[in-house]
Amino acid sequence: MSYRSSWMTEELEAFRDQFRRFLAKDLAPRAETWRRQKLVDRAAWLALGEMGALLPSVSEAYGGLGASFAYEASVIEDVESIVPELSTGIVAHGAITASYLLKFGSEEQKRRWLPKMVTGEMIGAIGMTEPGTGSDLQSIRTTAIRRGKTYVINGQKTFISNGQAADLIVLAARTGEAGAKGISLIAVEATDCKGFRRGRNLDKIGMHASDTSELFFEDAVVPAENLLGTSEGQGFAQLMQQLPLERLAIAIAAVVSMERSIRLTVDYTRERKAFGKPLLEFQNTAFKLAERKTEAFIARVFLDWCVERMIAGDLDTVTASMAKWWCTDKQVETADECLQLHGGYGYMQEYAISRAFIDARIQKIYGGTNEIMKLLIARSL
Known part of the structure; x- marks a missing residue:
């Protein structure tokens, strides 16, 4: 089944092709070092800036590409898919910190800080x-x-x-x-x-x-x-206005992580054998992955609708809260079930599924806990 996000364009696809190659070749090999030192090095930030991947929706007047939120969404997707170690930092830098400067900063403030954030010379929090x-x-x-x-x-x-x-x-x-x-x-x-x-x-x-x-x-x-x-x-009003963007960014990472966990597990269960046949040929394995693929596809369609709303400028707090809690809940459930299908190897940190599992858990907490998301949704009833 072939699916293309509704907000995708040929121009954006060309940008993503180049960006994905860069991530796989230049940054992914350094991820283990970053995990050991608990810090992404400055060189990576500068390289991301040179690629135009930091704050692409910032106006050209401040050094950005002047693109729509679709570019921001695609960067989050590709980073989460190829080098998930970068995901949280990039979201905190761009979709969160820079968004406050863009929305509420004076012209002088924007000119002072945004160009250096675009290049990676200045990191935001x-x-x-x-x-x-x-x-x-x-x-x-x-x-x-x-x-x-x-x-x-x-x-x-x-x-x-x-x-x-x-x-x-x-x-x-x-x-x-x-x-x-x-x-x-x-x-x-x-x-x-x-x-x-x-x-x-x-x-x-x-x-x-x-x-x-x-x-x-x-x-x-x-x-x-x-x-x-x-x-x-x-x-406080400024925070409330921008939190839907932060929560959508978290939901984007959650959906991509779900898709990645399923992909990793399908590949593993095709190769791993038990009782003389691949694990994927066992009905339990196939059914579990069928369920997860279905939920990931539902999440993807809903997410794309939310991205459309953000591009149009009318993503509301309630909808963003729905996306944040449901997608991150499903992310955690998917990572857990996919790890189970890896058996003992899933518990080894050398396997990507183990890292997807431990990294997923924070998604239900930061950006507003999922309990708070449900409270915000309930107020709209």
């Missing part, structure tokens, strides 16, 4: 989660107090993707009263920020190539001109 505050963003405690032409920031963030490598951090901080109305987004240029320091590169059970960090702000001084938006207190 979003600073939302705190040790005591995950999905409940209204309760963040990190403060940013205005003093003349600067903000003085105090607080701590944790579980920050790209935290070790980030040069620019879009930080959610409290500039005013308790609750949502007191939150603002402030861009922190980490390299030269006095009072800012990075904590541990956290030891996760999966996503080993993705650096995930604690960040500390102790009377950190940031220029007041780094505030995103026209005034303080807009941060």
Whole structure:
């Protein structure tokens, strides 16, 4: 069965052909090194930038390709399919961090930061989660107090993707009263920020190539001109506007991971024999994979519809929440079942299915837990 995503074009296919070859030849062989060091090296970021794969939808005025979200979606797909070790970092850099600059940054801010993010010279991160505050963003405690032409920031963030490598951090901080109305987004240029320091590169059970960090702000001084938006207190609304994009990006990675797990398992069960015949010829194996292929195809069609909506600019919060929770739930279920079909070899880290299994689990947590997704959907009933 041949299927082509509705948002695909000949121009995009040509870009993807070149990009896939680059990923397979230049970056995939380095993935094991990244997993060991828990960090993707700078050279990879610069190479991705040179390929036009970082922030392709950014206007040509800021160094991007001026393409539609279809290019962003295709980059996420191809990275997840060929070098999944890069997936989380690229999403955090582009679909998340850069999207706030594009949507809410001033012209001066965009010209200052976006061109270097496009080339990979500057790596982005979003600073939302705190040790005591995950999905409940209204309760963040990190403060940013205005003093003349600067903000003085105090607080701590944790579980920050790209935290070790980030040069620019879009930080959610409290500039005013308790609750949502007191939150603002402030861009922190980490390299030269006095009072800012990075904590541990956290030891996760999966996503080993993705650096995930604690960040500390102790009377950190940031220029007041780094505030995103026209005034303080807009941060929570800004976060709510952009979270559907983040959740769609997570869903894209989830669907591709499902498809990849199935592909790996079909190949393995064709070759692996038991009782004199390939595993794929056993009815249980064939039925399990038939079920998973069906669910992956349903997820793919729904995902493509969501991508269409994002390209058109009308993907709503409820639909994005549906895509995030359902696709990531199915991703985890698929990875688990495909690992089972690998038998004992599936538990060995040298097999790609084992890494797909351990990497999948975080998808149900970050970007808003799947329980929160269901709550958002339920409010629409």
